[in-house]
Amino acid sequence: MEILKAQNAAFSYVNRYQRVDAVKNASCVFETGKVYAIVGKSGSGKTTFLSLLAGLELPSGGTVLFRDTPTQKLDRDRYRREHAAVIYQNYNLFPLLTAEENVLYSMNLKGVRGKAARARAKKELHAVGITPEQFKRFPPQLSGGEQQRVAIARALAAENELILADEPTGNLDAANGEQIVSILLRLAHEENRCVIIVTHDRDLAARTDEILVMRDGVLERER
Amino acid sequence: MEGTILKRLIRRPWLSLTGFLVGGALCLLLCLLTLHLDRQQAHLEEVRNSYEIRAVVSDVRGTKTDRLFMSYRYTDFLRDEQNGLGAYVRDLRLTKSFDMNAPFGTGKAVGVTNERCAAALDPKAGGAWYAETEDFFESSERICLVSEVYYEALAGQDVSLTLTDGYAIGEGKGEYPFKVVGWYKGEGTNVYLPYPTSQIIAGQLAEAPSTDSACFIVKDNERIDEMLAVAESMFRKVDPGEAQGRAFALTVHDRQYKATIASMEQNIRRTAYLFPLIALMTLCVGFTLGILGTRRETRTYALMRSLGVGRFRLLCSVLAEQMLMPLLAAGVVAAILARPLPALLFAACHFVGCVFSVLRPVTVAPTKLFREQE
Numbered sequence: 001m002e003i004l005k006a007q008n009a010a011f012s013y014v015n016r017y018q019r020v021d022a023v024k025n026a027s028c029v030f031e032t033g034k035v036y037a038i039v040g041k042s043g044s045g046k047t048t049f050l051s052l053l054a055g056l057e058l059p060s061g062g063t064v065l066f067r068d069t070p071t072q073k074l075d076r077d078r079y080r081r082e083h084a085a086v087i088y089q090n091y092n093l094f095p096l097l098t099a100e101e102n103v104l105y106s107m108n109l110k111g112v113r114g115k116a117a118r119a120r121a122k123k124e125l126h127a128v129g130i131t132p133e134q135f136k137r138f139p140p141q142l143s144g145g146e147q148q149r150v151a152i153a154r155a156l157a158a159e160n161e162l163i164l165a166d167e168p169t170g171n172l173d174a175a176n177g178e179q180i181v182s183i184l185l186r187l188a189h190e191e192n193r194c195v196i197i198v199t200h201d202r203d204l205a206a207r208t209d210e211i212l213v214m215r216d217g218v219l220e221r222e223r
Numbered sequence: 224m225e226g227t228i229l230k231r232l233i234r235r236p237w238l239s240l241t242g243f244l245v246g247g248a249l250c251l252l253l254c255l256l257t258l259h260l261d262r263q264q265a266h267l268e269e270v271r272n273s274y275e276i277r278a279v280v281s282d283v284r285g286t287k288t289d290r291l292f293m294s295y296r297y298t299d300f301l302r303d304e305q306n307g308l309g310a311y312v313r314d315l316r317l318t319k320s321f322d323m324n325a326p327f328g329t330g331k332a333v334g335v336t337n338e339r340c341a342a343a344l345d346p347k348a349g350g351a352w353y354a355e356t357e358d359f360f361e362s363s364e365r366i367c368l369v370s371e372v373y374y375e376a377l378a379g380q381d382v383s384l385t386l387t388d389g390y391a392i393g394e395g396k397g398e399y400p401f402k403v404v405g406w407y408k409g410e411g412t413n414v415y416l417p418y419p420t421s422q423i424i425a426g427q428l429a430e431a432p433s434t435d436s437a438c439f440i441v442k443d444n445e446r447i448d449e450m451l452a453v454a455e456s457m458f459r460k461v462d463p464g465e466a467q468g469r470a471f472a473l474t475v476h477d478r479q480y481k482a483t484i485a486s487m488e489q490n491i492r493r494t495a496y497l498f499p500l501i502a503l504m505t506l507c508v509g510f511t512l513g514i515l516g517t518r519r520e521t522r523t524y525a526l527m528r529s530l531g532v533g534r535f536r537l538l539c540s541v542l543a544e545q546m547l548m549p550l551l552a553a554g555v556v557a558a559i560l561a562r563p564l565p566a567l568l569f570a571a572c573h574f575v576g577c578v579f580s581v582l583r584p585v586t587v588a589p590t591k592l593f594r595e596q597e
Contacts (some may be wrong), residue, residue: 056529056589077531077532081530082531092526095523096523097230097231105227106530108227
């Protein structure tokens, strides 16, 4: 089922001295139950395109539609809170909250609180391989792989139908990376979510359902 | 959300403690300033109410304040509450002197309205007196006080005093029996009489009673100008070039009072000027603390936005985080010193400073903040 659509979406970074067209007329359709990989060189506009899909930026041309509603017309805070979860390459965890509290935070934002929320947070942390001893640790006390898994647990706990991951395995070793990829594939195929992964990793991209290539801001379908 | 704020505050204790201490110090400064101002105001009021301003009647040239031989019209004017100065006068001191011959020597017989008219009677000037009769100074009887050295021999006896009134056109002399009812401190031969008695005798010796000196304390220091306006109908201003005549001048010795009040009011104004300065300082400190706090936390705020926290909610959250500790400190200081107003002023200024400091992380797109951080 179609959930997200880009129609000639464009985005430019403009400052006093120059204008950089990061995304040029990108069009594609994303469906639930599928995993998409967006590949491309560094600086090709992959992360910017992901930001447009996440509603973190608005396209300067064209539109991005979530369930046929342009993101310009959406309550984008609510959209990110209830529909789209973003996983960042550099984890972006709250440094002053423990692993468990980081996961609880996104649930609390959706109004899920109390014992049920804590139980679910623990379950999701456990699912990504975080041990109970690590639940109470602060992000700086966790390794990069562990932090990334906490970030994924946070996205899982939010139960959003759209998961946007920016280089989720970029900082992980092969074993941890494999575990994360398996989780993301399972989310799409078993829980009918739409997972969009921005990656350099061709092997990871090969395991997804569709591959989109970003070249100098132009999006092309590879498979 | 609220729990998260508290956790974050507890988990960065130094920043929280700094906020608490700075907030407490600034609020204390404001409280102390208001306390100081209140004390100065109270002191000013005390001076206004208790400062004794003396007004003295003199001849129109200002050369003498005694042996004025003022007619009763002037003393009546000083006492008249409706059309005279009675409403502005406190502790009126009138004297009337006669040259006196007594069995124990010569001297003056002085009619006085109260003990402060003569140094020998006034305890504040080192004098002392005693009278067997109650309300000695209001009496119209022929009673008198003699010095303590003669009192032992004359107590309760009548003495014959020969009195001469200098105001009389003719001889103005007469002999009167006076009962000795008390004493005053000293060895002099002068005799003190009640002022009403002196006026009766003066009326008999010189056909019209007169008064030698008059002075009083101004009843309400804030109404001096009003009093002088009323006094203009009877008294003139001192003019050294004026020909000596039957006119009298009223001089109010308020220069020192006015200088004191002006100086105190200036001090209060200067202290009050500090208020906006400290308020501005509080605003700047709020801004600086806010900037320090938000710069460290920019990534956190961007993350909150990217997770779906709305701008307004983020603003409230950041403000609560920035202001909680300083406001707590301000509350403690205000409660201890019982000064809610400075705490409110502090809160308002700190709030404005903090709002300016958090505007950027709240309004700028989270991706831009992430990029800046990277």
